[in-house]
Amino acid sequence: MATGFCSSNTCLVLNRRSDSIFRHFPSSYPTSGSTRKRSSIRTMKCRCQSTGTDEPKTKMNLFDNASNLLTNLLSGGKIGSMPIAEGAVTDLFDRPLFFSLYDWFLKYGSVYKLAFGPKAFVVVSDPIVARHILRENAFSYDKGVLAEILEPIMGKGLIPADLDTWKQRRRVIAPGFHSSYLEAMAKVFTECADRTMLKFDKLIEQEESGGGKLIELDLETEFSNLALDIIGLGVFNYDFGSITKESPVIKAVYGTLFEAEHRSTFYIPYWNIPLARWLVPRQRKFQSDLKVINDCLDGLIQNAKETRQETDVEKLQQRDYLNLKDASLLRFLVDMRGVDVDDRQLRDDLMTMLIAGHETTAAVLTWAVFLLAQHPVKMKKAQSEIDAVLGQGRTTFESLKKLEYLRLIVVESLRLYPQPPLLIRRSLSSDILPGGYNGNKNGYEIPAGTDVFLSVYNLHRSPYFWDKPNEFEPERFLVQKESQGIEGWAGFDPSRSPGALYPNEIISDFAFLPFGGGPRKCVGDQFALMESTIALAMLLQKFDVELKGSPEDVELVTGATIHTKTGLWCKLKKRSNV
Numbered sequence: 115m116a117t118g119f120c121s122s123n124t125c126l127v128l129n130r131r132s133d134s135i136f137r138h139f140p141s142s143y144p145t146s147g148s149t150r151k152r153s154s155i156r157t158m159k160c161r162c163q164s165t166g167t168d169e170p171k172t173k174m175n176l177f178d179n180a181s182n183l184l185t186n187l188l189s190g191g192k193i194g195s196m197p198i199a200e201g202a203v204t205d206l207f208d209r210p211l212f213f214s215l216y217d218w219f220l221k222y223g224s225v226y227k228l229a230f231g232p233k234a235f236v237v238v239s240d241p242i243v244a245r246h247i248l249r250e251n252a253f254s255y256d257k258g259v260l261a262e263i264l265e266p267i268m269g270k271g272l273i274p275a276d277l278d279t280w281k282q283r284r285r286v287i288a289p290g291f292h293s294s295y296l297e298a299m300a301k302v303f304t305e306c307a308d309r310t311m312l313k314f315d316k317l318i319e320q321e322e323s324g325g326g327k328l329i330e331l332d333l334e335t336e337f338s339n340l341a342l343d344i345i346g347l348g349v350f351n352y353d354f355g356s357i358t359k360e361s362p363v364i365k366a367v368y369g370t371l372f373e374a375e376h377r378s379t380f381y382i383p384y385w386n387i388p389l390a391r392w393l394v395p396r397q398r399k400f401q402s403d404l405k406v407i408n409d410c411l412d413g414l415i416q417n418a419k420e421t422r423q424e425t426d427v428e429k430l431q432q433r434d435y436l437n438l439k440d441a442s443l444l445r446f447l448v449d450m451r452g453v454d455v456d457d458r459q460l461r462d463d464l465m466t467m468l469i470a471g472h473e474t475t476a477a478v479l480t481w482a483v484f485l486l487a488q489h490p491v492k493m494k495k496a497q498s499e500i501d502a503v504l505g506q507g508r509t510t511f512e513s514l515k516k517l518e519y520l521r522l523i524v525v526e527s528l529r530l531y532p533q534p535p536l537l538i539r540r541s542l543s544s545d546i547l548p549g550g551y552n553g554n555k556n557g558y559e560i561p562a563g564t565d566v567f568l569s570v571y572n573l574h575r576s577p578y579f580w581d582k583p584n585e586f587e588p589e590r591f592l593v594q595k596e597s598q599g600i601e602g603w604a605g606f607d608p609s610r611s612p613g614a615l616y617p618n619e620i621i622s623d624f625a626f627l628p629f630g631g632g633p634r635k636c637v638g639d640q641f642a643l644m645e646s647t648i649a650l651a652m653l654l655q656k657f658d659v660e661l662k663g664s665p666e667d668v669e670l671v672t673g674a675t676i677h678t679k680t681g682l683w684c685k686l687k688k689r690s691n692v
Contacts, residue, residue, distance in 0.1 A: 259565060298438070333682045415448075606623070
């Protein structure tokens with residue numbers, strides 16, 4: 115689930131170490147140390163004031179030529195009629211894959227074949243084609259290689275589940291995210307964020323006693339701890355307490371996250387080799403981490419079943435969630451009548467929510483603060499809105515509805531830094547993809563078994579569907595945008611989704627896909643967006659935030675999400691009016 119409990123937003127990012135300069139982002143990055151080590155993840159330095167792209171490499175070495183020859187022999191004829199981005203395969207070793215996908219998108223168009231070695235992928239950077247794959251012909255595609263990587267971790271949870279299992283579990287889990295539950299979760303979000311703000315207050319008080327007025331913190335780590343506590347309480351009714359301590363379960367969660375990212379960035383699946391799980395040290399540690407988490411989840415499931423109060427879905431949704439001692443999603447799933455799911459499936463569901471539901475929320479908050487710190491006028495505008503709506507009070511479900519500008523900041527951050535930058539699909543049967551904008555009017559025929567990269571990064575920064583696509587402009591989501599003669603695309607119209615708190619794929623006709631789209635869209639999108647908005651509101655309500663050091667000096671890491679290598683180090687001081 116990437117941001118929230120997402121069954122579509124986790125990705126395979128085939129990236130390696132890069133020392134090249136990244137010029138796609140509209141802003142810049144700080145550098146410092148972090149307690150969250152990501153030594154297994156490849157990195158690259160980023161410079162973000164420029165909005166141009168890296169010049170594609172024109173010279174190919176022997177490895178590039180050999181790879182392209184092999185591609186032509188083994189896969190060149192299997193996906194016909196579309197442009198082929200053979201390029202220089204060694205580009206993939208220089209920087210994260212999705213940056214190269216963007217360059218090739220501008221050169222080859224919205225639908226092209228990426229070919230290297232014996233393998234070929236179809237890369238889609240067009241909302242018309244994305245809509246076809248995700249909604250109009252959704253059940254002709256599954257998660258493909260993504261499911262293969264995640265199955266050892268998440269079993270048959272919503273993300274890696276086969277189609278039949280997914281249909282069954284989606285019908286059970288989706289009703290749990292009803293309005294009363296989300297309203298109760300707003301209270302949980304606020305209480306957890308209160309812990310974080312209290313921690314910051316105490317640190318500043320300690321600094322003031324020594325004559326200082328501000329503190330320096332890695333906010334990425336703090337956001338990650340906050341998101342983990344929220345997931346624990348909201349999904350399992352379990353308090354990790356990670357904001358103030360580190361337990362074996364928390365260590366195991368991070369270990370599992372790092373292994374998931376390692377598997378998504380490593381070319382050879384050596385972990386599938388017989389005996390690897392016992393002979394390779396990191397795989398032994400991974401199995402140990404899984405056992406710690408599974409033992410914890412098994413205990414929570416057993417406790418929930420021992421106090422089961424079985425009833426119909428409608429009555430479950432009518433419970434007084436604001437006053438329930440246990441308002442968790444696990445309680446809902448266990449109490450649902452007629453759903454006698456085995457413990458293994460429940461554990462897979464919970465594991466999926468735990469692993470995929472916390473890391474990307476931290477990433478969203480990280481990049482939202484990062485962007486605001488580079489745009490102080492917009493930060494002050496957000497704080498003015500927060501002051502007008504909340505005053506000195508706490509965030510509630512009702513006040514959240516009034517924080518319009520802050521909600522737009524969250525979604526604009528997701529547009530510029532999609533979590534993840536790619537969605538992965540594999541065709542289950544032959545299909546004809548639409549040509550998309552400026553593509554072949556007859557479309558593109560693809561055979562069964564074709565792997566497809568839906569480049570969310572390209573969609574969100576497409577110069578054909580967004581004005582000033584590399585600029586941070588939260589206000590853009592309030593403005594209607596005509597289709598400008600693009601056949602098959604309905605343009606951007608906020609009125610298409612009346613009552614929606616946040617812009618979505620319907621409003622943008624699939625040009626904006628922070629949570630996927632269609633039937634396999636993220637089931638917990640509102641949970642994730644509300645969580646991010648409330649945490650951001652409470653931070654800006656009490657503190658002024660500045661980046662520590664130069665914003666041009668950061669190392670970016672990508673795995674299942676886009677995050678920093680060494681943390682988002684910031685200076686925090688209490689606002690003068692609070």
